[in-house]
Amino acid sequence: MKKFESSIKQVPYSQEAVYRNISDLSNLERVRDRIPEDKLKDFSFDQDSVSINVPPVGQITLKVVEREEPKCVKFETVQSPMPFNLWIQVLPVNDTTSKMKVTVKADIPFMLAAMVSGPIQDGVEKIADALAQVPYV
Secondary structure (H helix, E strand, O other), X not given: OEEEEOOOEEEOOOHHHHHHHHOXXXXXXXXXXXOOHHHHOOOEEOOOEEEEEEOOOEEEEEEEEEEEOXXXXXXXXXXXXXXXXXXXXXXXXXXXOEEEEEXXXXXXXXXXXXXXXXXXXXXXXXXXXXXXXXOOO
């Protein structure tokens, strides 16, 4: 398993507000307008899972496998060309600010590691950037 970590992102909302929103995936409805139009047709979610088509990778479906209130939500793949786990950690900075980090552990075949490691790291960073910009109200 190879580990990919985002940089730590500052979020201008309390740890509890961020956790409450990321632990219930039905809250994705509020950020649906930030998803590119060409991705919306293959984007679906409910309280515990999310599915999206990521060219050229294909369909990826993640489900919540653990909620550790108020600091961590862990996901694992249900459908993906490459199995991986993803978790989002949220820690308080003060009463109104928190910090967040996204981590992915992926089971990458040795022959593909050099080719896919860069894009995966970039994707993890983009996920963290997007999560840091969500209005957690």
